[in-house]
Amino acid sequence: MPTIQYPCFEGRLPEDLFRAVWALHKKVFGSSISVRDFRERFERKRGLVCVLAVSDGQAIGYKIGYERNTDEFFSWLGGVKAGYRRQGIATELLKRQHRRARKLGYKRIITESGNEWRDMMILNLTNGFGIVGTCTDQKGGAEDHHGEAPLRKRSLESPSVSPGLCVSALLARVVQQ
Numbered sequence: 001m002p003t004i005q006y007p008c009f010e011g012r013l014p015e016d017l018f019r020a021v022w023a024l025h026k027k028v029f030g031s032s033i034s035v036r037d038f039r040e041r042f043e044r045k046r047g048l049v050c051v052l053a054v055s056d057g058q059a060i061g062y063k064i065g066y067e068r069n070t071d072e073f074f075s076w077l078g079g080v081k082a083g084y085r086r087q088g089i090a091t092e093l094l095k096r097q098h099r100r101a102r103k104l105g106y107k108r109i110i111t112e113s114g115n116e117w118r119d120m121m122i123l124n125l126t127n128g129f130g131i132v133g134t135c136t137d138q139k140g141g142a143e144d145h146h147g148e149a150p151l152r153k154r155s156l157e158s159p160s161v162s163p164g165l166c167v168s169a170l171l172a173r174v175v176q177q
């Protein structure tokens with residue numbers, strides 16, 4: 001099996017890699033987002049950090065986050081191409097992202113994960129995250145669920161959830177005091 005490389009980028013990705021991440025993101029999440037909309041979502045973020053997993057010149061995994069405030073880094077989007085899973089790639093991406101965030105001076109990593117993303121939830125919980133809140137809203141898809149909006153609605157909600165509402169957990173991990 002070819003060696004996997006994990007390049008890390010701060011700020012904008014080079015165009016070829018940006019498009020490779022867009023294509024991978026669409027596959028991983030079954031999304032039809034246009035490259036224009038995907039770019040627009042990126043351009044709104046400050047302090048972007050993108051860690052990629054590349055095998056044989058092909059992007060097979062990605063982990064993207066951005067600054068939420070001077071202390072907090074939000075781990076936003078991530079996935080590993082089917083066929084490459086359960087080999088520790090997402091774990092490596094997470095570790096590298098957290099190491100970089102710590103080096104950049106952030107104190108906490110925040111992320112959000114829902115019932116529909118159990119594999120990521122397990123991965124997060126086994127890597128030092130704890131649940132610090134929940135968010136309930138009408139949005140179901142990953143496209144809507146990983147932006148800034150749900151964080152505004154964060155609260156400990158009633159456990160009874162109406163049909164159509166989507167519950168996700170807000171997770172945090174301290175990376176330095």
Ligand SMILES: CC(C)(COP(=O)(O)OP(=O)(O)OC[C@H]1O[C@@H](n2cnc3c(N)ncnc32)[C@H](O)[C@@H]1OP(=O)(O)O)[C@@H](O)C(=O)NCCC(=O)NCCS
Pocket residue numbers: 028029078079080081084085086087088089090091092112113114117118119120122123126142
């Ligand atoms: C979640 C995801 C990124 C995990 O990628 P991966 O490279 O397979 O993860 P790893 O190999 O590093 O797995 C690390 C650990 O996470 C947990 N895990 C990962 N996939 C799992 C699964 N299908 N079932 C149960 N646990 C799982 C396990 O604890 C695993 O350790 P183990 O293999 O020693 O048991 C991948 O499944 C994916 O891209 N899923 C679709 C996109 C997604 O869910 N994104 C997150 C949205 S919030």
